[in-house]
Amino acid sequence: MRLSPALAPALALPVALTLAACAGRQSPLAPAGEQASSIASLFWLMMAVCGFMYLLVLMFLAAGLWRSWRRREAQGDDRPEIDPADRALTRTLVIWGGLVVAGLTLLITGSFLADRSIAQARSRQALEVRVTGHQWWWRIQYRDEATGGWIETANELHLPAGRTTRVTLGSADVVHSFWVPNIAQKLDVVPGLQNVVDLSPTRTGWFRGQCAEFCGAQHAHMAFDVKVDTPAEFDRWLAGQARPAPVPADAVTARGMRIVTTGTCAMCHAVRGTRAVGKPGPDLTHIGSRRSIAAGTLPMSRGGLQGWIVQPQAVKPGTMMPAMPLSPADADAASRYLASLR
CATH class of the missing domain: 2.60.40.420 (Cupredoxins -  blue copper proteins)
Structure with missing residues (x-):
């Protein structure tokens, strides 16, 4: 089947453009909401406490190795490396245990405060x-x-x-x-x-x-x-x-409307204000105003729409969207109509 020239770029998109339509910065460490801010604060608290504890472990390990080396140098290898009666060791263990308890208490408190902050939104009037x-x-x-x-x-x-x-x-x-x-x-x-x-x-x-x-x-x-x-x-x-879908402005988009709203597309998709009332697939009433096609797989464009209509398996293998057996002229008209739904 001969394809419209507008279709070629959509089917030749490199892997690098995958999800290009969803190009917003995705990072929990750049919070833009109250809930994300609470989670980010808890993350940095955990990093600070755990990082401090990790540094202490390394310090104690280095001190133990140095002390063992000094003892062997001074007294030979006849005595055990650790003396059970060593008061300094006992003090060290007490201090270490206190730091662990303090760190865990701090993390538990931070987790409680973050959970409470997130739950506070539940009491507000919400959309x-x-x-x-x-x-x-x-x-x-x-x-x-x-x-x-x-x-x-x-x-x-x-x-x-x-x-x-x-x-x-x-x-x-x-x-x-x-x-x-x-x-x-x-x-x-x-x-x-x-x-x-x-x-x-x-x-x-x-x-x-x-x-x-x-x-x-x-x-x-x-x-x-x-x-x-x-x-x-x-x-x-x-x-x-x-609002319902806009009325086609020319003969080509009117032809596309007939194809989309009275043909196979209408079995799965709805376009409010028309005869298309299908429910299995996405609502297409204002699809032209969206930034992407097929859940972020392609950026929104007329060529992308045509490629998705005619060969969805080439764009998103395994998708539930079946290929539409349309002529190039009909595929072009359908894509023009969908792109006009803003």
Whole structure:
């Protein structure tokens, strides 16, 4: 089958560009949320206490070796290397034991304070979000506070800065793990069980989230973008996501709409405001506004969309997305339509 020229770059992407769409700095040591700050503080406390203890061990080891060498030099090898009656050794053991107890007490206190800080967010009024893990993508739903309904998107999580978002986690298939290192702790996503994690971002910007539990062949390609907006920007974004898909502006995108919303695509995907109401796959209503395709596997582009539609197994082997038997003209029209859904 002859492919559109726009498709070639998408299928020729080097491995170096994998997850390029999720290029935000991913580090728990660069916290951008209250929960991540508590965890980072605990980490540095553990590093300080354990590093100090490690240095003491090395110091005592060096002192013991030096003392043993001096004793052998002075008295020969007839006496035992350690004298049970040595009062200096007894004092050393007492001091060492006290330091160990003090270090453990400090770590326990730090862990308690970090846990309490993370749990405090549970008492706040929070934005409700549902995140469901699939092989290998993320379904994301926001509670519309005005109507009480749910607004669905996929693979891109938007959060308001300075406000707590309560994320209810569930899995549609196997065990996954939800992790945004810069913002909060890691939490497993287990079939048949709902876990809850609070996200309280303090800094705006783009960050990277990922599945942190091996969940199958494409586990490495199960990432998601996280955008922390100002409250006003978030409200505008959510209002835009609540609207139905825009009407095609020309004949080519209108043709693409017919292909996407009345053909095989509509069996798995929904486009609000059209006849496409499929549920197994991601909601495509505003797919053109997202930064990535296929859970961070490709950057968003018309060529990437066309490549994903026509040959998804070449982009993400093992994905549940089947190849669409479209002519080059139909594939181009479908990709133009999807790219216009902003």
